[in-house]
Amino acid sequence: MNVLHFDCFSGISGDMTLAALIDVGADVEVIRETLNSFGLPITLEIEKVKRNGLAGTYVNVVAPDQEDYRFLPDVEKILSQSSMTAPQRDRAMAIFRKLAEAEAAVHGMPVEKVHFHEVGALDSIADIAGVSVAIDLLKIDRFTCRSVPPGTGSVKCAHGLMPVPTPATALLLRGMPIASAPVTGELVTPTGAAILAAVVNEFREQPEMIISRVGCGAGKRNPIEWPNLLRVFVGKTNTETTTDSIVVLETNLDDASPEVIGYCFEELLKAGALDVYTSPIQMKKQRPGVMLGVIAPANLVAVLEAIIFRETGTFGIRRYSAARSVLQREWKEVSTPWGIVRAKVGRSEGVEIITPEYEDCARLAREKNVPLRHVYSAVTKVV
Template identity: 50%
Template sequence: MRVGYFDCFSGVSGDMTLGALVDAGVDGRAIVQAVKSLELPGELSFETVRRGGFRATYARVETPREHAHRHWRQIESIIDKASLTASQKELARSIFLKLGEAEARVHGVDLAKIHFHEVGAVDSIIDIVGSAVGLDLLGVDRFECSAVPPGRGWIKAEHGRMPLPAPATAEILKGVPLADSPIEMEMTTPTGAAIVTTIAERFGPLPPLTVESIGLGAGTREVAGQANILRLFVGVLADSPNADRVFMLETNLDDLPGEVVGYTTIKLMEAGALDVFTTPIQMKKNRPGVMVSVLCDETKIPAMEEILFRETTTLGVRRFPVSRHKLNRKAVEVETEFGVVRGKLGWLDNRPPTFSAEYDDCARIASEHGVPLRQVFDAAHAAYARRTTEAALSPPHTTPQDHEHPHAH
């Protein structure tokens, strides 16, 4: 899987995104042509600059000063008329829609009535549409992003002096891990926030990539003591079929009846947890307690935490990524004297597989036949062993083409 990872150690903006994309290998001429098709009074160019002593690509957008504000429908019309692919138009609309919805919530008005201030200006339209084109041309399967530093201090906006992060930026970044902002400046703009939150499927540390290219996108300003650049890593995810990454959620409980804990584990499994288990622990003041551990995919974290907070008295849930090394797996069925039993084969490369019978099948059969559960498990394993032995002793299947032909050719 090919991944693009945005390292926003110095924040993210529209021009930084454009510069990083071109620096990572996207054809800047294709982006410039797409921007020209917007038929707006502005020009886009790319140049090599230095930020904090490092070479980077800067996206220069030159536009005349204007005072007009555009509504969502006007921006949507501009995008629809441009010479872009369907996927590029859809991505540009999605980024602007995220901006519009944030502005609407901040100002308490409907999306149809909101008029974009700074982000509705020509330079912001060029930044977003150009970025949508570049992101599409980069040709990756997935985007990820680091934690985002919003910035600190104050800025002058349409409505006067505002603390950072700007209200729209703060709204867009809800649910996104934020990084410390040691420098007093706007490090992440509403445009930059909208871009990364629209495309990124995960926010966190750099994944295990085999890096193909690194793009450096320059910010407009030089910043004392820090390179004002956005890094874009492009590479192939080191994704083995026998390994993956999931998340572990943990919480400690010492004031709940066992029935509630048991009920909670059932609801977690029903909601899609990969595994749930409990561990006896000793808590503060020597109180006996229980730790509930939940293994789940990253996409399931919100659902799992909602159940833990709803069903228990916990005040917090720990979460951390864990790596798994898994056996190759295959579903099989074996015929026993009690009937068909489903199971799984698990094996490492170049090693014989092991058979595991499905508990649900064995429990049902044991109940129906009035026999011990262990007897059904033994019968299933014996049936698999017989089948393996018979397969090893059977001669290989041949076709007429496999026999030697007595005539020379």
């Protein structure tokens, strides 16, 4: 499995990420061709530079300032009409949506009404789209990241002088381990935080991997106190089975109706929980109850806890971290006599597990009036 680790000791921004991915081997000409397909006045200038004596790649996006605001649907239209592949476009839209959701929360408005006064600028579109293409070119399966130093002090932006991290960046950093910075200033931009929020699978100081390549992306500033670089490691895991960390949330309920628990169940999954489950329990004073459990990625703990408190009325939630072993996974589209079904395939050292996607199988079973088990069987036979 190919792994990329973000060593953002000096923070992260969109242009630093794109530069680091180019420095580690992403084909800059392919990235340029993709950006040219947008039909926008965007040019990439790539050069080797030094930051406090250390070498890295610097990317300068040359684009005119534009007065018109762009909304999320505008950005989606630009990407959909380009030469980006579906995976590249989906990753770029995931990053843009993270930004839009943060801005919407900060300004108290629907996501579709958020105008990208800075994020929708041409240079940010180039950074995010370029990063999405570069990731695809490098064929990365898994992303890890060390603790993130957002910086301190204040920064001037479209809304005036703002504290570091800015409100949108602070929301995007939820669930990530934060590190202190020895210098004053903004080290993590909203675009950089959104990239981490959209792609990172696990936050850890050191990844378990065999390093094959190291790349450095330079920021615009060249301070004398530290090298303003984003470093990335690319390599492979030792085995097809990887280990990561998740958080388990649990709460005991004795006064919630089945309908309330069921609704909470759906809201947690919709918000990104890896799994949700319930177990019958016997509580004090012999009251029958239900234990609600949630398996969560670390960066969504705060969001999922808020849903549990809001929907169940519980007074407390237990939280503990756990390590888990994960099979290498891939999605396949399988042709059956009734149509296409997606299936998740997991492999590790001679073990192969095939799980057809239930929603696809159920849809075909209803449309073609065949037993669900026949659709399942057809998928597993083909794979």
